[in-house]
Amino acid sequence: MTRSAIPFNRPTMTGRELAYIAEAHANGHLSGDGPFTRRCQAWLEQTIGTGKALLTHSCTAALEMAALLMELAPGDEVIMPSYTFVSTANAFVLRGAVPVFVDIRPDTLNLDENLIEAAITPRTRAICVVHYAGVGCEMEAIGAIATRHRLIVIEDAAQAILSTYKGKSLGSLGELGAMSFHETKNIISGEGGALLVNDPGFAERAEIIREKGTNRSQFFRGQVDKYTWVDVGSSYLPGEIVAAFLAAQMEDARRITEERLAIWDRYHAAFAALEMRDQVRRPIVPAHCLHNAHMYYLLLRDVDTRSRFIATLKAADIHPVFHYVPLHSAPAGRRYGRASGKMPVTDRASDCLVRLPLWLPDMQQDRVIDAVEAFFR
Numbered sequence: 171m172t173r174s175a176i177p178f179n180r181p182t183m184t185g186r187e188l189a190y191i192a193e194a195h196a197n198g199h200l201s202g203d204g205p206f207t208r209r210c211q212a213w214l215e216q217t218i219g220t221g222k223a224l225l226t227h228s229c230t231a232a233l234e235m236a237a238l239l240m241e242l243a244p245g246d247e248v249i250m251p252s253y254t255f256v257s258t259a260n261a262f263v264l265r266g267a268v269p270v271f272v273d274i275r276p277d278t279l280n281l282d283e284n285l286i287e288a289a290i291t292p293r294t295r296a297i298c299v300v301h302y303a304g305v306g307c308e309m310e311a312i313g314a315i316a317t318r319h320r321l322i323v324i325e326d327a328a329q330a331i332l333s334t335y336k337g338k339s340l341g342s343l344g345e346l347g348a349m350s351f352h353e354t355k356n357i358i359s360g361e362g363g364a365l366l367v368n369d370p371g372f373a374e375r376a377e378i379i380r381e382k383g384t385n386r387s388q389f390f391r392g393q394v395d396k397y398t399w400v401d402v403g404s405s406y407l408p409g410e411i412v413a414a415f416l417a418a419q420m421e422d423a424r425r426i427t428e429e430r431l432a433i434w435d436r437y438h439a440a441f442a443a444l445e446m447r448d449q450v451r452r453p454i455v456p457a458h459c460l461h462n463a464h465m466y467y468l469l470l471r472d473v474d475t476r477s478r479f480i481a482t483l484k485a486a487d488i489h490p491v492f493h494y495v496p497l498h499s500a501p502a503g504r505r506y507g508r509a510s511g512k513m514p515v516t517d518r519a520s521d522c523l524v525r526l527p528l529w530l531p532d533m534q535q536d537r538v539i540d541a542v543e544a545f546f547r
C-alpha cells in the first residue's frame with residue numbers, strides 16, 4: 171500500500187458549499203450583505219449570544235474595526251499576549267497605539283491575568299485577550315480588572331468558535347469580539363471573519379465603519395432617505411459567494427466540532443503515557459472551559475528535541491508545525507510595542523510547542539500516534 175502524505179491542515183468541507191454558491195449566483199446578488207450574509211450573521215448572533223454580528227473578510231479586519239471603534243489616539247496602550255498571531259497587535263499599531271506584551275499562563279498558554287495590573291499605565295485603553303487553541307482566558311478576573319481600571323476588553327476569538335467559559339460563548343464576553351473563518355480554523359470560508367458587537371453602544375458605528383464610512387445599512391432599513399459619508403471607514407464586508415460557502419459550514423458547525431473533539435480526545439488518551447514518563451506535556455483545559463478542539467499540541471523538552479521531532483515525523487511524511495515567534499522579540503514588535511516584565515512562559519512555548527495534524531481519517535490518526543510514540547521509544 172502506498173503511504174500518502176499527511177499535511178498539517180486539510181480544509182473542512184460539508185458537501186453543500188458549491189450548491190449554496192450556485193444559489194448565490196442565481197440570486198444575482200454577489201456583493202455583500204445579501205441573504206447568505208444575513209443568514210450567517212443571524213447564526214452567529216443566536217449561537218454566540220451577541221447583540222450584533224457583522225461578517226468581515228477576515229479576523230484581522232474585525233480587529234481593525236475594533237481598533238477604529240475604540241478611537242485610539244497615538245501612544246494609547248493595549249495589553250495583549252506576545253504569544254499570538256501578528257494581527258492581534260497590528261490592528262492596534264495601525265492606529266498608532268502601542269501593544270504592551272504580557273506573559274502567558276503555564277497551563278493554558280493564555281494571557282496571565284495575574285500579570286495584567288503591573289502592565290497598566292495612564293495610557294492603557296484596552297486588554298486584548300486571545301483564547302489560545304479555543305480554550306477560554308480567565309474572563310472573570312480579566313473583566314474585574316477592566317472594570318476597576320475602566321478598560322475595554324476585546325476578545326481575539328479567532329480560534330474559539332463554539333467554545334465556552336463558564337457556560338458563556340467565547341467572543342460574547344468582551345465589549346467586542348473577533349472571529350476567523352480562515353481555512354486553517356474549524357469553520358471556514360477560505361478567508362473570512364466576523365466582528366461580534368457585544369456592547370450595543372458600538373453597534374451603529376460598527377455598521378458605518380464596515381460600509382466605507384457611510385450610513386448605507388440605515389438607508390436599506392429605511393431609517394434615512396439617502397445615504398452619505400458620515401464617518402471614517404473602509405470596506406470590511408465579504409461578498410455573497412464567501413458568505414454562501416460559510417453558511418454551509420455553519421449548518422454543520424456542531425458536527426465538525428464533535429468530530430474534531432473525538433480526534434483530540436483520541437490523541438490525548440494516546441499520549442498520556444508519554445506525559446507520565448515526562449517526555450511531553452499535553453494541553454490543559456480547565457474544567458470551566460469547554461473547548462472546540464481547534465488545536466492539538468504537545469510541549470516537548472527543548473527546542474532541539476522539537477527540531478528532531480519535526481524532522482522525524484516529516485521523514486514519515488507527517489507534517490506537524492510550530493508557532494509563534496513571540497511578538498515582543500519580532501522586529502516589528504520591538505519597533506512598535508514593548509514587553510511588560512519577563513516572558514519565560516512565552517519563550518518556552520515558542521521553543522517547545524508542536525502542533526499535530528488534527529482533521530484526519532482514522533487510519534491517518536493511527537499513523538500520527540504511532541510516529542509520535544516511535545520517536546520517544
Ligand SMILES: *Cc1c(COP(=O)(O)O)cnc(C)c1O
Pocket residue numbers: 227228229230231254255257258300326328329349350351352361362363
Ligand atoms: C488566525 C488568527 C488570526 C487571524 O485571522 P484571519 O482571519 O486570518 O485574519 C488572528 N488571531 C489569532 C489568534 C489567530 O489564530
